[in-house]
Amino acid sequence: MAKGASHKKAQRLLEARELLLARPYTAQELARALGVHKRTALRYLLEDLGAIETERDGRSPRYQLLQSQELSPVEALVTHSALRLLYHHTPGYEPTYFSALNKLARRLPMPAQELALKSTRDLQWRSLIHKDQGLAMATVAEAWFRRQLLEFDYLKPGGSGRPRKNLLEVYFLEVSRTNLGMYVIGYERGYHKALRTYKLSRMRRVRLVGEPGAYTIPKDFDPREYLSNAWGVIGSSGRPPVEVRLLFRPEAVYRVEEGGYPNLQIIQKHPDGSLEVSITTGTDNDNFPLELLSWVQSWGARVEVLAPENLRRRWLEEARQVAAICDRI
Numbered sequence: 001m002a003k004g005a006s007h008k009k010a011q012r013l014l015e016a017r018e019l020l021l022a023r024p025y026t027a028q029e030l031a032r033a034l035g036v037h038k039r040t041a042l043r044y045l046l047e048d049l050g051a052i053e054t055e056r057d058g059r060s061p062r063y064q065l066l067q068s069q070e071l072s073p074v075e076a077l078v079t080h081s082a083l084r085l086l087y088h089h090t091p092g093y094e095p096t097y098f099s100a101l102n103k104l105a106r107r108l109p110m111p112a113q114e115l116a117l118k119s120t121r122d123l124q125w126r127s128l129i130h131k132d133q134g135l136a137m138a139t140v141a142e143a144w145f146r147r148q149l150l151e152f153d154y155l156k157p158g159g160s161g162r163p164r165k166n167l168l169e170v171y172f173l174e175v176s177r178t179n180l181g182m183y184v185i186g187y188e189r190g191y192h193k194a195l196r197t198y199k200l201s202r203m204r205r206v207r208l209v210g211e212p213g214a215y216t217i218p219k220d221f222d223p224r225e226y227l228s229n230a231w232g233v234i235g236s237s238g239r240p241p242v243e244v245r246l247l248f249r250p251e252a253v254y255r256v257e258e259g260g261y262p263n264l265q266i267i268q269k270h271p272d273g274s275l276e277v278s279i280t281t282g283t284d285n286d287n288f289p290l291e292l293l294s295w296v297q298s299w300g301a302r303v304e305v306l307a308p309e310n311l312r313r314r315w316l317e318e319a320r321q322v323a324a325i326c327d328r329i
Contacts, residue, residue, distance in 0.1 A: 013048055080112050149168070150208065165191075167209065168186045171195075248274060296315060
């Protein structure tokens with residue numbers, strides 16, 4: 001849809017919303033009021049605005065939008081923030097997910113509502129690239145809420161190169177704070193027979209197995225505890241957590257002190273203005289804090305890895321490789 005056409009549709013939807021809040025309309029009446037075809041008006045009513053049938057004019061149903069409870073400014077801001085997060089992490093277009101986002105968006109006051117509805121419409125374009133991920137997300141959600149086993153193939157990065165079949169009891173879904181990707185956490189019944197974490201975008205041939213109610217999530221499973229040492233989402237699914245010590249140069253200290261970094265503790269501020277910190281983070285099966293590495297590297301020369309030794313070696317090795325590439329240019 002061209003930008004101009006998209007803007008015109010948004011304006012028509014806003015006009016239709018105001019009309020339907022005032023009184024019920026049939027699709028034909030709304031089409032005349034907006035100057036569009038009846039089929040377009042019906043699509044506005046049922047798909048875009050989610051109007052409900054309230055009465056009938058002969059054989060033609062009348063639709064109306066009911067006034068919802070007005071959100072306070074803080075409630076509206078929380079809803080807006082949640083919608084932005086959901087918009088950014090959505091792996092693909094799925095009609096029910098799209099409808100749920102629209103329902104949340106319509107609760108917002110103007111101008112946030114208009115902008116939110118424009119954003120959610122963008123998700124339809126993602127179906128051209130990420131259609132399978134949208135379908136996988138819907139299947140995972142169904143498995144979680146119905147307690148039904150989930151079977152899928154998974155290609156682990158750095159593994160054998162061959163996908164492995166998994167049979168999972170879904171316990172929790174998490175959005176990573178680092179890459180906004182969706183991850184599925186649960187008990188893998190087949191090969192691992194342990195709690196595992198899977199990135200949704202790497203799951204293939206996702207399907208439901210057996211009947212609903214096939215398992216019960218243990219009462220002692222607490223996602224807060226499981227993810228307590230996670231920088232991303234590895235958490236307790238790898239080896240025991242390790243303490244990472246870093247030394248930030250003075251020009252980066254103000255950004256660190258602004259906070260927002262999980263499990264970060266300030267050890268001391270040195271006379272030259274540098275800052276030494278520690279971070280407790282989860283590790284992978286090789287006892288390496290893999291999730292933290294890319295974040296450390298993002299600071300460039302403004303940070304030095306002090307410990308553990310395996311992280312310091314990897315950090316220095318990759319820094320030297322980058323320097324060698326630059327020398328050849």
